[in-house]
Amino acid sequence: MASLKEVRSRIVSVNSTQQITKAMKMVAAAKLRRAQDGILQMRPYAQKLGEMLSTVSSGAESSADSPLKTARVVNKVLIVVVTSDRGLCGAFNTNIIKATMQLIEEKYAFQARNGNVEIFALGKKGAEAFVRRGFKVNTSYTDIFSRLNFVTVKLAAEEIMKDFSEGRYDAVDLVYNEFKNVATQIIHADRYLPIPSEDKSIKTKKPEVNYIFEPSEEEILAELIPKSLKIKLYRSVLESNASEQGARMTAMDKATENAQELLKDLRLVYNRTRQAAITKEILEIVGGAEALKN
Template sequence: MPSLKDIRIRINSVKTTRQVTSAMKMVSAAKFKKAQDDISYIRPYVGRLAGIIYRLSGSLEEDFELEWSEERVDNKILLVPVSSNRGLCGAFNANVIKEVERLCKVDFKLQNALDNVDILTIGKQAQKILKAHGYNVINDHNELYSDVNFENVSHIAQELMEAFSIRKYDKIVLVYNEYKNAAVQILRTEQFLPMELPECDGKVDCNHDYIIEPDVPTFIKKVIPDALKTMFYRVILESLASEHGARMTSMHKATDNATEMLSELQLQYNKARQGAITTEILEIVGGAEALQK
């Protein structure tokens, strides 16, 4: 049985840990609220923008060619996992990393065997693990989290679009966590490029009441690059909100576990202390009886 000193040391250690996890929980809660607001603002905008493009593109002629929707043979693949720079957020990062490994081993097994799968990470956690596992991490944008805004995110989106435009990559895939609530994140794997545009096959209402100047093809060519940047910005905000929600939930559970452990340790300490006092009393009584004899 551990001594009173050992139990006291452990109690102090757990108290310190609980203070840290409680502080991290409050910090994440404050950041989570802002990230949640950002998501609530951008989701309707992106949804409406995608809806307009979806309906207009369905009315285009079959011979219409758009650079960003060009289908190619999947020879060269770029995976973009969006993780976090810090840990202590449950399975948030692990899920992204596992999905990237699954894509390399299953969906793009042939390309990976030919060393034609590159990885560009956003977040130190994915970069560290994927490099350690021997995957081809060519670059990172971990600095993005120091100042997340549309301008900084659009630079990364532009970089991806240029890589696709010059045919450096035939397909670009994003892997990230979509925000649902503070406790639940949905892992998403989305094809960023080529952009999938619908065809008017009768199932989609291709009629529209938009007034387009000068014409639909010109409008589509002009708006899609900006739309791609906006959609990529939404992905980053989704991941950011998911990260703070996951960390807040994880630290809340850790704080509760520390509180429960403190109760158990305090009970163990009281029992040990009571046992030590009882032993001392017995020794005193035994010593007194020995002196009387």
């Protein structure tokens, strides 16, 4: 049985840990509120922009000329992986890494064997994980969450689009967590580039009228397509940020509960140990007194 001093030290240690997890839960809750507001405001805009692009593309005759819509034989692949910068958020990062590895094994096994799968890491945890696995990783934007804004994400999107347009990659996929609620995140592995001729996820009726483009059809699509891709990446980063805070809040809440249960057990052990020590001392005193009598 552990000594009273050891049990006391463990109680103090667990109590300190519980205070830390409580504080981290409160911080995550405050960040989650801001992140949730951001993503709820972004979703309608991103959806409407996607619908607009789909409608204009379906009514345009030369929309297939965009280099960002050019489908090629897939030899070189870039996977954009959105994780967090820090841990202590449960299985949030682990699930994304597993989903990415599953995507590579199921869809790009041949390219991976030839060393033609690269990772574009948004978040330090993803970068560290894939460097350990031997992948070539672009780490230019791993600290994106420390300065999260549209300008920073736009630069990342522009770099990806430039590399695809120049033929450095034949396909770009995007893996991220979509925020559903505090306890639930949905992993998405979506095609980012080339963009499809028509977005099948958006159900729009075929236009029954001829569109008049002002300025020209090419200029409108040249503006809309890159903008929609930037917004799509920005939305995925905001979704991931909200998901991270929700996962951290849940993990810290569970850690606080576990610490409370552990404190109960330790206090019980402490009281039993103390009682046993007192009983032993009483028996020694009584035994000494009896010995003096005799």
